[in-house]
Amino acid sequence: MAREAAPKEQKKEDRLLFGGMARWDGLDLFGPGYMSTAYRKKGEIHIRVEPSNPWRPKSPLARRASELPILRSFFFWGRLLAQIAGSVWTLVFFAATMAVLWLFVSLMQFGSGDGVLGGAFGFFAAFPILPILVLFFAVMKFSPLGRYHGAEHKAVAAYEEHGEVTLGNAKKAGRIHPRCGTNILAYIILAALLDTLIGWWGYAILQFILISELWFVFGKSRPSIAVGNFLQKYFTTTEPRRAELEVAVESLNRLIRAEEGEKGGESLITVPARF
16 A cells, blocks of 8 residues: 555655635736736636746855845745736735725824724724724635635645646635645734834834744744634635636646646637636
8 A cells, every 4th residue: 555655645746836816806826937817707717827937046055045044034025026016916906905004094093082982093093904904804705805715725735636626626625725825914913913012113124024034933833824724714715616716727727737838828818617
């Protein structure tokens, strides 16, 4: 039995690593060398696959530097910003989120004062992360964002388990994934809550280093994974419908083909939707 299981395990180790990002009407998937953008419109699935060319340190010295504490945080946030800048929808969403956060804090500060209502405004102005989280979780849980997020996880999990992606094995796969960006959310919340308590302007920059360093040190620990899984299960993913799952499956299959050498250019692919 052990001899038969060994080749299967080796194949799992050789499989490509994929990540993704849910959008309101679809999702983006990222592989080692390519990325795909997929959305559903008028009974068809539209998919665009193009080279992603993620920047990686080439020299041995730079690679070692990118793994050192503190320095690795700069590399981490730099790659994240490059990914955000590469997606127009993500860039717009990020800018809109920052604008809403600024407007919310300004309104809370304006309304703060004496009395119960003024005290509540003052509290939310001091800890704006709390109402923002409530709004964020509500949007993720009760909108297509959460369903596409769950579909992304299920498609990637099906590939990692079986080496191929079908509607059948994706539907059976779990929607909780250990590499989900949600798992860093606990550290973002902690850093945001400390902001008011520390009260130093420089912390606005240092908190990003704190977040990523905590993630690097504790991200793979059992408590951290447990918190991340809890957030994914109850707040940031929803069980997808067949419609969202089909988009994720078709998109990942096209991306796998590109990673394996199939030529397709950067043209838009249209796939008839079955659901």
